[in-house]
Amino acid sequence: MPFPVLPYFSSLDFSNEEFSKLSVTGSILLKINQESEIVTFKQLLKQVLKNVSINIDLINSTISVDQIIDLLNNGVAKVLIRTDALSTLVESNIPSSRIILNIDKTDEHNQFPEISSFVLSSNEPLGDLKVASANGAREIYVIIDESSHVTVNSLVASNLTPIINKEKLTTERDEPEKISISDLFISSLRTDRPDGLYTTLVTDNHNHSLGLVYSSKESISEAIRTKTGVYQSRRHGLWYKGATSGATQELLRLDKDCDSDCLKFVVKQAGVGFCHLEQDSCFGDINGLNRLEKTLQERLANAPEGSYTKRLFTDEDLLIAKIKEEAEELTEAQDKDEIAWEAADLFYFALTRCVKNGVSLEDIERNLDLKGLKITRRKGDAKPKFITPKSDTKSTTPQEESKDNEIVDEKIVMNVIDTASASIEEVQASLQRPVQKTADIMKLVNPIIDSVRSKGDSALLELTAKFDGAKLDSPILRAPFDPKLYDISQELKDAIDISIDNVHKFHKAQYQEDTLKVETKPGVVCSRFARPIENVGLYVPGGTAVLPSTAIMLGVPAQVAGCKNIVLASPPRKDGSISPEVAYVAHKVGASAIVLAGGAQAVAAMAYGTESIPKVDKILGPGNQFVTAAKMYIQNDTSALCSIDMPAGPSEVLVIADGKSDPDFVASDLLSQAEHGIDSQVILIGVDLSATELKAIEDAVHNQALALPRVDIVRKCIKHSTTLLVKTYEEALDLSNKYAPEHLILQIENAGKYVDLVDNAGSVFVGAYSPESLGDYSSGTNHTLPTYGYSRMYSGVNTATFQKFITSQDVTPEGLENIGRAVMSLAKVEGLDGHRNAVKIRMEKLGLLEKNFV
Numbered sequence: 001m002p003f004p005v006l007p008y009f010s011s012l013d014f015s016n017e018e019f020s021k022l023s024v025t026g027s028i029l030l031k032i033n034q035e036s037e038i039v040t041f042k043q044l045l046k047q048v049l050k051n052v053s054i055n056i057d058l059i060n061s062t063i064s065v066d067q068i069i070d071l072l073n074n075g076v077a078k079v080l081i082r083t084d085a086l087s088t089l090v091e092s093n094i095p096s097s098r099i100i101l102n103i104d105k106t107d108e109h110n111q112f113p114e115i116s117s118f119v120l121s122s123n124e125p126l127g128d129l130k131v132a133s134a135n136g137a138r139e140i141y142v143i144i145d146e147s148s149h150v151t152v153n154s155l156v157a158s159n160l161t162p163i164i165n166k167e168k169l170t171t172e173r174d175e176p177e178k179i180s181i182s183d184l185f186i187s188s189l190r191t192d193r194p195d196g197l198y199t200t201l202v203t204d205n206h207n208h209s210l211g212l213v214y215s216s217k218e219s220i221s222e223a224i225r226t227k228t229g230v231y232q233s234r235r236h237g238l239w240y241k242g243a244t245s246g247a248t249q250e251l252l253r254l255d256k257d258c259d260s261d262c263l264k265f266v267v268k269q270a271g272v273g274f275c276h277l278e279q280d281s282c283f284g285d286i287n288g289l290n291r292l293e294k295t296l297q298e299r300l301a302n303a304p305e306g307s308y309t310k311r312l313f314t315d316e317d318l319l320i321a322k323i324k325e326e327a328e329e330l331t332e333a334q335d336k337d338e339i340a341w342e343a344a345d346l347f348y349f350a351l352t353r354c355v356k357n358g359v360s361l362e363d364i365e366r367n368l369d370l371k372g373l374k375i376t377r378r379k380g381d382a383k384p385k386f387i388t389p390k391s392d393t394k395s396t397t398p399q400e401e402s403k404d405n406e407i408v409d410e411k412i413v414m415n416v417i418d419t420a421s422a423s424i425e426e427v428q429a430s431l432q433r434p435v436q437k438t439a440d441i442m443k444l445v446n447p448i449i450d451s452v453r454s455k456g457d458s459a460l461l462e463l464t465a466k467f468d469g470a471k472l473d474s475p476i477l478r479a480p481f482d483p484k485l486y487d488i489s490q491e492l493k494d495a496i497d498i499s500i501d502n503v504h505k506f507h508k509a510q511y512q513e514d515t516l517k518v519e520t521k522p523g524v525v526c527s528r529f530a531r532p533i534e535n536v537g538l539y540v541p542g543g544t545a546v547l548p549s550t551a552i553m554l555g556v557p558a559q560v561a562g563c564k565n566i567v568l569a570s571p572p573r574k575d576g577s578i579s580p581e582v583a584y585v586a587h588k589v590g591a592s593a594i595v596l597a598g599g600a601q602a603v604a605a606m607a608y609g610t611e612s613i614p615k616v617d618k619i620l621g622p623g624n625q626f627v628t629a630a631k632m633y634i635q636n637d638t639s640a641l642c643s644i645d646m647p648a649g650p651s652e653v654l655v656i657a658d659g660k661s662d663p664d665f666v667a668s669d670l671l672s673q674a675e676h677g678i679d680s681q682v683i684l685i686g687v688d689l690s691a692t693e694l695k696a697i698e699d700a701v702h703n704q705a706l707a708l709p710r711v712d713i714v715r716k717c718i719k720h721s722t723t724l725l726v727k728t729y730e731e732a733l734d735l736s737n738k739y740a741p742e743h744l745i746l747q748i749e750n751a752g753k754y755v756d757l758v759d760n761a762g763s764v765f766v767g768a769y770s771p772e773s774l775g776d777y778s779s780g781t782n783h784t785l786p787t788y789g790y791s792r793m794y795s796g797v798n799t800a801t802f803q804k805f806i807t808s809q810d811v812t813p814e815g816l817e818n819i820g821r822a823v824m825s826l827a828k829v830e831g832l833d834g835h836r837n838a839v840k841i842r843m844e845k846l847g848l849l850e851k852n853f854v
């Protein structure tokens with residue numbers, strides 16, 4: 001039964017102590033006045049407003065349905081709304097059980113049979129209010145203020161729950177000007193025991209019974225006043241639990257049963273346990289997960305050196321490895337006993353990690369409950385199987401396809417972390433890229449590479465049929481290419497030509513034409529000159545989207561550098577053909593061949609060569625996890641004698657925005673990379689953003705995303721993407737440098753001023769009118785860039801990526817005289833007399849050494 005008063009918090013301006021005292025009622029009503037309070041309120045929900053059912057008053061609020069759903073999904077129990085807002089909420093899939101309806105006239109409640117919680121007007125006569133509550137299943141609340149016609153006591157006596165401002169309530173016993181919540185609670189109880197006591201069940205927060213005791217009116221008042229376990233001993237009077245043994249109790253909530261004659265104290269037990277026999281409960285110890293949690297907490301505080309649990313607490317790598325090991329064993333377990341055994345192991349290691357990080361079973365259960373109550377919006381789209389696929393868009397990967405069959409309707413919003421209140425670990429965790437399970441991927445990639453190496457073309461054709469669904473007779477097209485292969489519109493040709501032109505200009509400017517010459521000492525001239533890498537293999541992705549722009553970004557600098565053989569590889573379409581746009585670029589950059597294959601098999605074919613595919617010296621270009629893993633493999637295999645450009649994996653962008661940024665621009669930039677793939681990541685760093693400014697960006701992300709054909713990919717990418725709130729530009733740049741993004745967009749005032757602070761990034765986009773898409777296609781910079789944080793040490797593709805640099809020296813007798821003695825001394829120290837002699841012989845013949853020189 002509900003506590004006979006619902007405390008009302010009319011603003012977020014309250015102390016933890018005030019909340020803690022009134023939380024004994026188990027439920028409160030809190031008013032959200034404006035949108036700007038939502039960020040703070042959500043923090044409070046996580047940190048302070050625990051163990052209690054939180055209802056929010058939105059009667060005069062204008063917050064959006066999406067925000068209401070977000071709050072309900074983050075721990076709010078119910079929302080109090082006006083009748084005119086009801087239909088919008090119900091249409092948005094909010095269950096009626098999460099709604100408290102405020103109605104003006106008591107008899108109106110009949111019009112809403114699906115709603116079971118109402119707030120009625122306290123201006124109505126008590127008789128009418130009682131009629132409204134005649135159906136016992138309904139929760140009826142009445143707001144009490146100065147103008148109320150009914151008294152609090154009369155409401156409680158009629159099983160109606162008054163809503164009373166927290167300022168008017170007290171948990172103390174001697175504040176006559178306030179309403180005592182113990183008096184209200186006591187007045188709602190009854191007992192038929194001759195001693196006038198109330199039978200009281202004591203439980204922990206998991207509903208485990210700890211014991212059976214008795215309460216008196218006085219002990220209840222004391223329990224509420226002190227918020228501890230205070231009972232009535234039939235022999236010794238008032239009993240402050242733990243006063244002598246130390247096994248005290250924090251009183252979390254007070255409940256009563258359905259006929260109000262039996263109480264339940266929900267407590268947090270300290271010390272040796274509830275029972276005088278020093279066990280958890282009078283019915284013995286509580287085992288299972290609770291026991292394990294308790295043991296782990298004790299070990300964390302006091303683990304003996306050398307114990308296994310101590311090792312787990314101190315060696316994070318070991319703990320993580322064990323969790324993974326046990327998770328794998330659980331997935332492999334077959335029969336019931338084995339599954340239970342492995343699950344127990346997994347729980348042990350998982351709970352160890354939780355306890356180590358201060359996470360309790362209660363926190364886990366709260367999350368489970370939240371997930372169970374999660375509301376998803378219905379967007380009114382047809383089920384995917386009834387949607388006609390758009391022509392010319394490639395199908396998604398198998399993993400994506402299976403997930404696309406789920407109907408996901410929640411708001412597309414990035415997780416928000418305020419760096420001022422978050423821990424360093426939380427911020428770091430939010431900047432983790434989606435995990436690439438290298439070992440698992442290598443298990444798939446190694447056999448592919450082996451098979452292409454050993455079986456050549458036949459393996460390549462087989463793998464292309466398997467992964468790309470294309471049955472081919474030959475895996476290669478050789479230049480000159482038939483113009484029918486690139487029969488595209490003039491408009492498209494012009495667009496590609498503009499991009500090629502700009503990329504060419506920028507990369508030509510990077511080309512080091514002249515030999516670099518430096519005379520380090522008179523007569524010692526050192527030089528450096530560039531030569532193209534002769535045979536290059538360019539990988540053009542074609543899995544979730546065909547990327548002719550990547551063919552431009554790789555082909556043009558290869559051409560500028562003067563590479564002799566440009567081989568381009570890209571997965572073929574299902575009918576075995578190559579995308580005509582890619583073929584057009586291949587023709588424009590003078591490629592000698594197109595390999596009709598993708599993934600690890602294309603990389604292996606170009607690295608080792610096959611009967612028809614020429615071996616190359618360097619493989620360049622971005623790709624998915626299989627492509628990247630294969631590139632990493634072949635560059636380490638000396639028998640392949642093949643290098644790579646860099647690890648260029650799933651696209652990523654980090655946008656820094658401030659209050660002056662246009663929310664639509666910011667959202668569009670985030671989404672332009674989120675749509676690349678489910679493993680892409682986008683990060684927003686907001687500098688001193690107000691709640692309204694943040695919301696404007698979030699709304700723009702959601703609304704623009706819904707209009708994108710690849711919304712399902714975006715939705716999954718946004719799930720592991722984060723917004724970080726910081727106070728200064730310097731903090732923003734510092735975080736960005738730590739993340740080392742592939743693309744960095746500065747959508748901030750005086751953006752140019754901050755470029756000096758950029759230490760790590762693949763490519764920087766400065767100011768509101770430099771969206772990343774420009775660099776992806778047409779401005780002239782290269783879009784093949786280091787991801788995964790590799791921009792700390794790698795550059796993006798540039799002209800030099802297709803060249804190697806050779807040094808030379810030309811030394812005169814004068815030069816030899818200037819440095820010869822230094823060389824001989826160093827060679828002597830290294831014990832390399834041959835080196836020394838090569839100088840000595842020359843200097844002797846030139847008469848530069850004294851006769852007895854040794």
Ligand SMILES: NC(=O)c1ccc[n+]([C@@H]2O[C@H](COP(=O)([O-])OP(=O)(O)OC[C@H]3O[C@@H](n4cnc5c(N)ncnc54)[C@H](O)[C@@H]3O)[C@@H](O)[C@H]2O)c1
Nearest residue numbers: 467541542543544571598599622623624650651676784785
């Ligand atoms: N960093 C950069 O500069 C940059 C530039 C452009 C694109 N990208 C990224 O490149 C990636 C392109 O990936 P994509 O998947 O669209 O195309 P992709 O061409 O890289 O991969 C497609 C190939 O993967 C192989 N494959 C698919 N499933 C497989 C499986 N289960 N086992 C073995 N092989 C399998 C198939 O052979 C298929 O041909 C995206 O992540 C995109 O973000 C990065």
Ligand SMILES: N[C@H](CO)Cc1c[nH]c[nH+]1
Nearest residue numbers: 547549550651652776783
């Ligand atoms: N943004 C990608 C590099 O991470 C490149 C690209 C190609 N097409 C569109 N975008």
Ligand SMILES: [Zn+2]
Nearest residue numbers: 651672673776
């Ligand atoms: Zn892109």
